[in-house]
Amino acid sequence: MALMITDECINCDVCEPACPNTAIYQGEEIYEINPDLCTECVGHYDKPQCQQVCPIDCIPRDPDKVESKEQLMEKYHKITASN
Template sequence: MALMITDECINCDVCEPECPNGAISQGDEIYVIDSNLCTECVGHFDEPQCRLVCPVDCIPNDPEHAESSEQLMTKYKRLSGLVG
């Protein structure tokens, strides 16, 4: 399941550089996560790095983008160029 950033975001700028897939960017008002790029850090780390550094705990799972661990690994491989 991809992650999302809620409106509790305080724009502290700590999550964006932690994302190994470049899925986090500054939106109109708060940071946003591109669900096409978010793998919850599967393939890179044991847990989502953005969640580890977020001081306000505003990065839950995105219920509109449910994905299994296997789907996240497939996405990671595709994004990393490991599969075509």
Template sequence: MALIITDECINCDVCEPECPNEAIYLGVEIYQIDPHKCTECVGHFDEPQCVQVCPVACIPIDPQFVEDRETLWQKYRRLQLELTKPVVL
């Protein structure tokens, strides 16, 4: 499952730097989460860090991106491979 930031977001800026996958970014009005990068912190932490630091509890599971724990692990591994892949110019 990926997480989603709802319109209750107050743009407090605390979630973005906590994301180990750099999945959180500032959208047009509020912060957003890229579901293709969000692993709910699987592979990094026991709990989603953005949820832990959010002062208004506006980061639920995104019902459009329901994934089991194994799928989140596979996404984590793919993201890690992308990070270590050499850049060819």
């Protein structure tokens, strides 16, 4: 399941550099997450780094982007193979 950033985001800039897949970017009003690049840090860390550093806890799982740990690991391998 990819993560998402809710409109409670205060644009504090700490989540973007914490993402190992560069899935987080500045949107028109708040930071956003590209679900094609979000692996919830599977393959990199035990926990999603953006959630760990977010001071207001506005990065939940996206219920519209449900993926298993296996699917997230497969995505991780595809992303890192192109690097």
